Amino acid sequence: GKINEGEGQGRGGGVIDGVKVPVVRLNLGEIAEATAVAVFPVCSSEDKSKGVEEAPWEYRGKGGFGIVEADKGWKRWVVLPAWAPVMGVKEGGVAVAFSDGRALPWRVNRRYKEESILVVADRGRNEVTEDDGFFLISSEDELKLERGATLKEKGCTECLGSVVIVVRPPRESNDDISPEEWD
Amino acid sequence: GKINEGEGQGRGGGVIDGVKVPVVRLNLGEIAEATAVAVFPVCSSEDKSKGVEEAPWEYRGKGGFGIVEADKGWKRWVVLPAWAPVMGVKEGGVAVAFSDGRALPWRVNRRYKEESILVVADRGRNEVTEDDGFFLISSEDELKLERGATLKEKGCTECLGSVVIVVRPPRESNDDISPEEWD
Numbered sequence: 001g002k003i004n005e006g007e008g009q010g011r012g013g014g015v016i017d018g019v020k021v022p023v024v025r026l027n028l029g030e031i032a033e034a035t036a037v038a039v040f041p042v043c044s045s046e047d048k049s050k051g052v053e054e055a056p057w058e059y060r061g062k063g064g065f066g067i068v069e070a071d072k073g074w075k076r077w078v079v080l081p082a083w084a085p086v087m088g089v090k091e092g093g094v095a096v097a098f099s100d101g102r103a104l105p106w107r108v109n110r111r112y113k114e115e116s117i118l119v120v121a122d123r124g125r126n127e128v129t130e131d132d133g134f135f136l137i138s139s140e141d142e143l144k145l146e147r148g149a150t151l152k153e154k155g156c157t158e159c160l161g162s163v164v165i166v167v168r169p170p171r172e173s174n175d176d177i178s179p180e181e182w183d
Numbered sequence: 184g185k186i187n188e189g190e191g192q193g194r195g196g197g198v199i200d201g202v203k204v205p206v207v208r209l210n211l212g213e214i215a216e217a218t219a220v221a222v223f224p225v226c227s228s229e230d231k232s233k234g235v236e237e238a239p240w241e242y243r244g245k246g247g248f249g250i251v252e253a254d255k256g257w258k259r260w261v262v263l264p265a266w267a268p269v270m271g272v273k274e275g276g277v278a279v280a281f282s283d284g285r286a287l288p289w290r291v292n293r294r295y296k297e298e299s300i301l302v303v304a305d306r307g308r309n310e311v312t313e314d315d316g317f318f319l320i321s322s323e324d325e326l327k328l329e330r331g332a333t334l335k336e337k338g339c340t341e342c343l344g345s346v347v348i349v350v351r352p353p354r355e356s357n358d359d360i361s362p363e364e365w366d
Contacts, residue, residue, distance in 0.1 A: 037220070037262055042250050056258075064352025065261055065301050067225050067280060073256030075239075078248055079220055097250060118248050169247025 038086045039068045040095040040120060042076035045103065049138040052123065052160050055094045078118065085120075085164040092124035094161065096136065096143060103144045104166070105134065116169055119145060121161030128157050135159035221269045222251045223278040223303060225259035228286065232321040235306065235343050238277045261301065268303075268347040275307035277344065279319065279326060286327045287349070288317065299352055302328060304344030311340050318342035 041059060043051030056070035068077070078095050080086050086093075096119045101112035103119075121136040128135055131149040137159045139146070145163055224242060226234030239253035251260070261278050263269050269276075279302045284295035286302075304319040311318055314332040320342045322329070328346055 039260065039262060063280075064299060065280070065350065067278075067301075068260045068262075070258045070260075073258050075253045075256050077222065077251045077253075077260055079222060079251075079262050095250075097246075097248070116247060118250075167248065 036082055037066075038080045038082060038089075038093075040078050040080065040089075040093050041070065041074045042078045042095045042097055042118075044076075045096055045098045045143045048141060048143060049160055052094055052096060052121070052136070052143070057123070058091050060091065080120070080167065083165060089120065089122045089124075089164055092161070093120060093122055093164075095120050098143070103142070105145050105147050105150065112168075118167040118169075119163055120165045120167070121163050123161040125162035126159055128152060128159055129162070134163040136161045136163055219265055220249075221263045221265060221272075221276075223261050223263065223272075223276050224253065224257045225261045225278045225280055225301075227259075228279055228281045228326045231324060231326060232343060235277055235279060235304070235319065235326070240306070241274050243274065263303070263350065266348060272303070272305045272307075272347055275344070276303060276305055276347075278303050281326070286325070288328050288330050288333065301350040301352075302346055303348045303350070304346050306344040308345035309342055311335060311342055312345070317346040319344045319346055 039059065039061065041055040043055050047054075056072045056074050059068050059070040059074075061068050080095075098117045098119065101108045101115060101117050104112070104117070119136065128148050128151045131147070131152065133148045134145050135148060135151060137144055137146050137151065137156070143160075145166075146159075151157075151159065222242065222244065224238040226238050230237075239255045239257050242251050242253040242257075244251050263278075281300045281302065284291045284298060284300050287295070287300070302319065311331050311334045314330070314335065316331045317328050318331060318334060320327055320329050320334065320339070326343075328349075329342075334340075334342065
C-alpha cells in the first residue's frame with residue numbers, strides 16, 4: 001500500500017497533467033483484508049444485557065476492501081489485531097467496554113481496577129461449557145465475567161456469550177508506576 | 184500485543200488454576216490506536232448523493248482502544264491504513280464504494296474499468312478549490328469524480344467533498360493477466 005501520487009499519470013491513467021489525488025493499491029494481507037484485522041460492534045457495560053443482545057450479529061468484512069456490512073446500523077465499533085481467538089469468531093461477536101476490571105472473576109491488582117478493559121465475547125456460544133472457560137453473564141443486572149465451574153455450581157448453563165479475549169489498553173507513556181507494580 | 188495466556192496467573196491476577204481466556208495488552212501504536220488505522224463510514228455509489236449526505240459525520244476513535252463512536256448508527260464501515268491523506272480527515276469523511284473505475288475523470292485502462300474502487304472524500308471541504316484537485320460530485324444523478332478546473336469551467340463551486348484518496352483493491356493472487364497489462 002505505498003502511496004503513489006503519480007499513478008494516474010502512468011500507462012494506466014493516461015492523463016497529461018499531474019494527478020493531485022493519491023491513488024493507492026492495498027496489498028494483500030494489509031489492513032482491510034479480513035486476515036489483518038477484526039472489527040466488532042461495541043457496547044458499554046452500562047448498557048447491560050440489552051446492549052449485548054442488540055449489537056449487530058453479522059458484520060463480516062466483504063470484498064477486496066474488507067468493508068464491514070452489518071445487519072443493522074450501529075454507532076460503536078472497534079478494530080482489533082488479527083489475534084487467533086478473535087479471528088475465530090465468525091459472527092455473533094461483541095466487544096463489551098468496561099470502565100474497570102472489577103467485572104473480572106479473578107483477583108485483580110490496583111492497575112487492573114483502574115484500567116478500562118474490553119471483553120470480546122462470542123454470543124453464538126451461549127452455553128456454559130468448559131469449567132475453566134470464562135463466560136459473560138448478567139448478574140444482579142450487571143454484566144460480569146464468570147468461570148464455567150462457578151456457573152455450573154450454581155446450576156447456570158446459559159450465558160450471554162463465551163469470552164474469547166480480554167483486552168487491556170496500551171500503557172500510558174508518561175506512566176510513573178514503578179516496574180515492580182506492573183503486572 | 185503478544186497474547187499471554189497466563190497473564191491471569193501472574194502477580195497481577197492471583198488465581199491458582201489456569202486462566203483459559205487470553206488476556207492481552209495492546210501496544211502503543213498498534214491497531215486500535217488512532218495513529219495506526221482510520222475507520223470510515225462507507226456508502227455505495229448506488230446510494231448516490233443521499234448516501235454521502237446520510238453517512239455519520241463524526242466517528243472518531245476514542246480512548247485507549249480507539250473505539251469508534253459515531254453520531255448515528257451506520258451499517259457499513261471500512262478500516263484503512265494510516266496513510267497521511269486519510270489521517271488528515273478529522274471528521275466528515277466518507278468512503279464511497281464504486282463497482283468500477285468509470286467514475287474517475289482520467290482515462291482508465293481495462294483493469295481499472297473492471298476493478299472496484301473506494302474513494303475517500305472529505306465532506307467538510309465541499310468547495311471546489313484547487314484546479315488540479317479532485318472532487319466528488321453528483322452529475323445527472325450519478326456520483327463522479329471531477330477535476331477542479333473542469334468544475335470551475337462549468338461554474339460549479341460546490342461539491343459533495345474533496346477527494347483525499349482513491350483506493351484500489353489488492354491484486355488477486357490467482358491473477359493470470361500478463362505483467363505488461365498491469366498498470
